[in-house]
Amino acid sequence: MLLAHLSPLAASLFSLLAIGSLLLAFVMLGSHWLKDYLLAFMAESWLIAILSGAVGYYGNYHELYLVAVLTAFFRGLVLPYLIWRIIARLSVERELHVTLQPSSCLVLGAFLVLFAFVVSNHLGNSLGLGGTVVVLALTVMLSMKLIGFLMLAVRQEAISQVLGLLVLENGIFLGSQILVPGMPLLIELVLLFDLLVIVVSFGVLVRYLVAHVGSTSSRELRRLVG
Amino acid sequence: MVEAWLVIVVIAPVLSAAVAGASQHGRMAEYANLVAAAVCLIASLWLVVHFDGARTFINDYVLFDALGAWTLVCTCVVYCLASIYAVGYMRLLREEEARLPGFYALFSLFAATMICGPLMNNIGVYWIAIELTTLVSTFLVGFDRGQEAIEAAWKYIIVVSAGISLALLGTVIFYWAGSLVLGPTYDMTWETLRHAAPRMSPALTQTAFLLVLVGYGTKAGLAPMHTWLPDAHSEGPAPVSAMLSGALLNTAMLGVARFLTITDAASGSLLPRTVLVAFGAFSLFVATLFIVRQQGIKRLMAYSSVEHMGVLALGLGFGGPLAIAAVLYHMLNHSLNKSLMFFGAGNVMRVYGTKDIDAIHGVWSRFPVTGALWIAGAVAITGAPPFGLFLSELALMRAGFATPNAWAVIVLLLLLIVIFIGFLNHFRTMYFDTQRPTAASVPVTSGVNVSTWMTLPMWLALLPVFVLGIWWPQELWRFFETVAADLGGGMR
Numbered sequence: 001m002l003l004a005h006l007s008p009l010a011a012s013l014f015s016l017l018a019i020g021s022l023l024l025a026f027v028m029l030g031s032h033w034l035k036d037y038l039l040a041f042m043a044e045s046w047l048i049a050i051l052s053g054a055v056g057y058y059g060n061y062h063e064l065y066l067v068a069v070l071t072a073f074f075r076g077l078v079l080p081y082l083i084w085r086i087i088a089r090l091s092v093e094r095e096l097h098v099t100l101q102p103s104s105c106l107v108l109g110a111f112l113v114l115f116a117f118v119v120s121n122h123l124g125n126s127l128g129l130g131g132t133v134v135v136l137a138l139t140v141m142l143s144m145k146l147i148g149f150l151m152l153a154v155r156q157e158a159i160s161q162v163l164g165l166l167v168l169e170n171g172i173f174l175g176s177q178i179l180v181p182g183m184p185l186l187i188e189l190v191l192l193f194d195l196l197v198i199v200v201s202f203g204v205l206v207r208y209l210v211a212h213v214g215s216t217s218s219r220e221l222r223r224l225v226g
Numbered sequence: 227m228v229e230a231w232l233v234i235v236v237i238a239p240v241l242s243a244a245v246a247g248a249s250q251h252g253r254m255a256e257y258a259n260l261v262a263a264a265v266c267l268i269a270s271l272w273l274v275v276h277f278d279g280a281r282t283f284i285n286d287y288v289l290f291d292a293l294g295a296w297t298l299v300c301t302c303v304v305y306c307l308a309s310i311y312a313v314g315y316m317r318l319l320r321e322e323e324a325r326l327p328g329f330y331a332l333f334s335l336f337a338a339t340m341i342c343g344p345l346m347n348n349i350g351v352y353w354i355a356i357e358l359t360t361l362v363s364t365f366l367v368g369f370d371r372g373q374e375a376i377e378a379a380w381k382y383i384i385v386v387s388a389g390i391s392l393a394l395l396g397t398v399i400f401y402w403a404g405s406l407v408l409g410p411t412y413d414m415t416w417e418t419l420r421h422a423a424p425r426m427s428p429a430l431t432q433t434a435f436l437l438v439l440v441g442y443g444t445k446a447g448l449a450p451m452h453t454w455l456p457d458a459h460s461e462g463p464a465p466v467s468a469m470l471s472g473a474l475l476n477t478a479m480l481g482v483a484r485f486l487t488i489t490d491a492a493s494g495s496l497l498p499r500t501v502l503v504a505f506g507a508f509s510l511f512v513a514t515l516f517i518v519r520q521q522g523i524k525r526l527m528a529y530s531s532v533e534h535m536g537v538l539a540l541g542l543g544f545g546g547p548l549a550i551a552a553v554l555y556h557m558l559n560h561s562l563n564k565s566l567m568f569f570g571a572g573n574v575m576r577v578y579g580t581k582d583i584d585a586i587h588g589v590w591s592r593f594p595v596t597g598a599l600w601i602a603g604a605v606a607i608t609g610a611p612p613f614g615l616f617l618s619e620l621a622l623m624r625a626g627f628a629t630p631n632a633w634a635v636i637v638l639l640l641l642l643i644v645i646f647i648g649f650l651n652h653f654r655t656m657y658f659d660t661q662r663p664t665a666a667s668v669p670v671t672s673g674v675n676v677s678t679w680m681t682l683p684m685w686l687a688l689l690p691v692f693v694l695g696i697w698w699p700q701e702l703w704r705f706f707e708t709v710a711a712d713l714g715g716g717m718r
Contacts, residue, residue, distance in 0.1 A: 061410075119433075126429040127406070145395060152388055161384055168391040172398055179402045182410030187350040194354050198387065201361045205380060208368060212376045221377040224457040226516065226525070 010058040011133045014178055017051040018140040021174055022113070025147045025167055029109045030102045032095035034087050037163045038080055041170070045075035048174050055181045063185045064177070071173075074192050079166065082199050086206055087159055090216055097219055100154040109147050116142035137178035144171025158209060158216040162202045169195060228273065229283060232290060235269040235298065235341055238262040239305075243334040252326035256313050259330040263302075263309035266341065270295075270302035277705065280712065282347055286415055289347030292709040296554050297344040297480050300561040304472035305337040307565045307683040311572070312465035314679025318576050319463075322369075329369060329463075336362045336469060343477040347415045349397050352481060353390070356445060359474055360386045367462040367470075378454075378461035385454040386445055393441025393481070399434035400488065403427055419488045420714075428493030435489040435498050438481070439505070445478035447535045448505045449512035456516070459528035460581065464572025467524060471531040471568065472561035479535065479557075483542050487713045490545075496630060503543035503631045509536030510641045518648035522581045523574065526652060527567045530607055533645060534560045540634055541622045549625035550713055551706035552618050555698070559614035559691055563607045566687035570600030573676050574656075586656045596676055597657065599684040604653045606691050608646040614694035 006014075024044040028037045049072035056064030087093075100108070120138035124130045148168035152161055173191070176183055209216050242262030246255035273295050280291035312333065316326060339359040346352040360383060368379030401414050403426045412418060423431065444451035459467045482502070489498045513533035520526040534556070541553035573596050578586050590597045606613035619642070626635040 123429055123433060127427055141395070145392075148391075149388065152384070158380070165384070165387050165391065168388060169394075172391065172395050175395075176398045176401075180398060180405050180410070182405060182412075183398075183401060184350075184411065184414070187348070187414070190351065190354050194357055197358075197361055201364060201383065205364065205368070205376075205383065208371065208376050209380060212371055213373050218380070221380060223374050224377055224381070224461070226456075226519075226521070 006058065006133065010054070013054055013058075014051065014133050015136050017047050017054065018136055018174060018178070021047045021051075021170070022140045022143055025144050025171075026106060026109055028163065028167065029105045029147055029151065032098065032102060034093055034095075034157065034159050037160060038083055038087065041083075041163055041166060042076055042080040044167075044170055045079070046072060048170060048177065049076060051174065052177050055177050059181050061181045064181060067177075067185070067188050070189070070192055074196065075170070075173075079195065079199050082203060083159065083162065086203050090159070090206075090210065092157055092159070092216060095155055095157055095160060096217065097156055099156070105150065105154060108150060109143075112146040112150065113139070113143040116140075116146060133178065137175050141171050141175025141179075144168070144174065147171075156218045158202075158206050158218070161218065162199070162206075165198070166195075227276070228281060228290060231269045231273050232283070232288070232345070235266050235273070235302070236338065236345075238265040238269070239334040239338040239341065243331045243338065246327045246334060247331040250327050252323055255327040255330035256316070259334050260309050260313065262334055263306040263337070266302040266337070267306040270298045274299050274705070277708075282415075286347055286413055287351060288345050289416065290345060292705060292712055293480060293483065293554075294344040296557070296705070296709060297476050298341060300476050300558050301337070301340050301344070301473040303558070304469055304561050304565050305340075307562075307569075307687055308465040308468045308472075309333070310686070311468070311565075311569050311680055311683040312463075314677040315464055315572055315576070317677070317679075318674060325369075329366070332362055332366050332369075333466070333469075336366060336466075337473075340469075340473050340477050344480050347417075349400065349414050349416065349419070349485075353394055353397055356393075356442070356478060356481065357387070357390055359477065360390070360445070363458075363462075363466070363470060363474065366466040367458045369463055369466070370461065372461075375461045378457035382454045382458040385451075389444025389451055390441050392437045392444075396434045396437030396439075396441055396485070399430060399437065400485070403430040403434060403492075406430075416484050416488070420491050423488050423491035426492045428495065431489050431492035432495065432498060435485055436501065438485045439498075439502060442478045442481040442485075443505060443539075446475050446482065446539075447509075447532050448539055449509040449532060449536070452509065452512065452532045452535075455532060456525045456528040459531065459568075460522055460524035464524075464568050464575070467527070467572075468565040468568040471528070471564045475531060475535050476557050476561065479538055479542070482539070483553075483713060486542060490714055499543045499545060500631060501543075502539050503634045506536045506539030506541075506543055507634050507637045509533065509539065510638060510645075514641045514644050514648070517645055520652065521583055523571045523583050523586065523652075523656075524568070524581055526583070526649070527564065527571055530567070530645075530649065531560075531564060533641075534564070534607075537619065537622065537638070540626065540638060543634070544622070544626045544629045544631060546625055546629070547707055547710040548621060549629075550710040551703065552621035552625055554706050554709060555694070555702070556615065556618035556622065559618055559694055560607075562687045562691050562694075563603055563613070563615060566599065566603040566684050566691070567607055569680065569684050569687070570596060570603060573680055574600070577674050577676065579674075583652050583656060587659060588657075590657045593676060596681055596684065599681070599688055601653055601657060602688055603684070603691075604650060606688075606695070608649050609642055610646065612692065612695045614691045617695055617698055
């Protein structure tokens, strides 16, 4: 297994990239401008692309170079471009109704990371891999997952919710690059394609929201209850 | 031969979608979809009748096993019934005439994705198939383009995508757990994982299973992840509601069943099963609360789906050949019966021009045939004899008593009684209560005729439920035993 005998340089590079992605998730959590979310997501995707390349280099998984290029292209360029187009068409630039202040979100996010660490540490120890980059990868994967859910819960703009979902996805993708670099290439390609379809579907739905509901805030979506 | 039929069952709806999309002609799309649905039903029945052991195709990417075949039949039955019903129902929406080809293209595509799901052998590809069902059906749910419909579609895609991303996380962790045993690269099929499972880390597989359970549980409508379900089911056109409830939920349940088998093989622990049982019992509880005080007719049916998915989860959680047989029997009966209920609700909704239970009255005198079929369906769906759901629920309880989770059987029994009373009470007010002051003041949409297209599928759904209620064929028992054996005989 790759992770069992990593050179210290590789291990610290992986850690750096993973932590960087996690920090960018916090950037999204601490802002309420839609553009910030988008830029943070873009940067996060680029970091993940670099991570794919690094894992491919140090672990001798040459197909990961392809994954890296595709990740950078699709997650780093195409998806942000599609979302940017949606934002440009809307009149909304920021979250208008704050359910939870960004500062409180950050604190809550920190607690979520702690929780993720406790779970990962427990799992890592049960596998005899405590203290390795595995625990870190798991922590980042679970934290980004939880932060994505937090964003979904406290943000109301349609675009924020889409980006929240994409953060969930990014977290899984990042974790899987480190934990299971040997995952068949086909699956990764189909996942990328799937992501593209998701974003296009969201684009269409957002257009419907504007046309038929007159707002892209989920605060307006409260007719169906009970 | 099996290959040929499998190709047919997948290609038929795709072709129909292509024809519907290209034709721009409502009638043509309608008939293309109808033909495709009939072909699918015939093909799936042939596949089950001639089933002779699991096989894989295309580099192990396609798996045709007993459980998949059975889910396929349930899907195709609902697809066929809903297609017949859609002809009559969609013709009533005159203003939507121009959008009919688009509707049928999506409808067939939705069926195609649901048919593909159970056949996927690769756990990653299975996840993608399930995700695709969401994407396609979102646009069917929002087909109406009204404010409520768009709201339902938005909630549906956000809640289910978020939920199912947990299933992806679980899938990755399952793969990781396998890679610690099998080496970094291997085929992530159900079979490989199950063989490797005894050597996999129990802590890791259990964590992964819980994630997968919450993920696919969201898609299957288990409480408390069910919040998208009543909205999506009540806002989509009636044939779409039938497909969502009768077919889609099963394809997600199948994933839970298969991952449970792997988890069982990895650890002898009772925990995963107890969690599944708890989710099932909680779903029943939530459904009961909302059924009793429900005001929307289609939402009533939707909560009944939450109830029945809870029953399926209980059965899977109990495990063992009898419970598995009950679960599979319940799946088919529920598919048939819930289609019938949504068809009836669609008819009533169209004629009365409202979804509100309070505004509907005198159903029996207004249309005796549809009314009789619908109330028979209501009796059946609450688990009363002599209908199929009674037999499957009875078998399930018998199986449950023999397990450590026997408490859930008592819960199930009590809640089923409350549901029976609550559900049929709504029907009493709709059928017999003519004394209420609102009764006369509500205008009834005139000029809406319930055509044969809309009553025929109700007959076609009720008769099998009745037959299955008095006769549980011996051949089915044997088939269910095969499935139970595939699922590792349930609990050991």
